[in-house]
Amino acid sequence: xxxxxxxxxxxxxxxxxxxxxxxxxxxxxxxxxxxxxxxxxxxxxxxxxxxxxxxxxxxxxxxxxxxxxxxxxxxxxxxxxxxxxxxxxxxxxxxxxxxxxxxxxxxxxxxxxxxxxxxxxxxxxxxxxxxxxxxxxxxxxxxxxxxxxxxxxxxxxxxxxxxxxxxxxxxxxxxxxxxxxxxxxxx
Numbered sequence: 001x002x003x004x005x006x007x008x009x010x011x012x013x014x015x016x017x018x019x020x021x022x023x024x025x026x027x028x029x030x031x032x033x034x035x036x037x038x039x040x041x042x043x044x045x046x047x048x049x050x051x052x053x054x055x056x057x058x059x060x061x062x063x064x065x066x067x068x069x070x071x072x073x074x075x076x077x078x079x080x081x082x083x084x085x086x087x088x089x090x091x092x093x094x095x096x097x098x099x100x101x102x103x104x105x106x107x108x109x110x111x112x113x114x115x116x117x118x119x120x121x122x123x124x125x126x127x128x129x130x131x132x133x134x135x136x137x138x139x140x141x142x143x144x145x146x147x148x149x150x151x152x153x154x155x156x157x158x159x160x161x162x163x164x165x166x167x168x169x170x171x172x173x174x175x176x177x178x179x180x181x182x183x184x185x186x187x
Contacts, residue, residue: 001030005040008099013085014042014112015101016073029108031075032133042112043071045133050077053123053130058162060120061086061146061171065180068139069115072132076103079128081121082158088146088174089116092183096174098155116181118146122159144178145171 004017020027064070086098113119150173
């Protein structure tokens with residue numbers, strides 16, 4: 001497996017690109033090798049989740065606060081998504097800044113969103129299957145969100161009127177969010 005790791009404008013967020021081996025039948029891709037990920041400084045992942053969304057669905061911005069903070073490795077296995085990470089670490093020089101990447105199976109790309117960052121995505125294709133590995137288990141008591149259209153963040157989403165869950169529609173602004181991340185402090 002060949003893996004290219006590219007820090008993004010928020011350098012803790014990483015774009016990972018793997019090789020695709022294609023022919024007239026389709027393609028083959030090795031998308032995860034624990035030893036290669038470790039060699040590139042990525043953490044250990046303990047769980048994998050799968051969601052399917054139709055065009056115009058927006059999920060996020062989600063995070064788990066300490067002590068159950070998690071990192072996510074996001075991959076779009078079918079379709080295309082606009083994937084976003086927002087720095088929510090108080091005191092960070094990039095606090096409230098965001099970075100986005102378009103992910104698709106055909107591009108062979110994944111986005112690593114570390115703890116201390118909120119994550120969200122919207123579906124650009126008719127349907128999208130999103131598979132993401134996480135560094136910790138789901139902890140409902142630490143599960144939090146931030147409003148997708150918070151003007152203090154100013155994400156340039158490629159959808160004007162997204163379809164949201166009730167939970168995401170009611171999420172607070174970053175200024176009011178229950179967030180205990182502090183830049184330079186890890187537990």
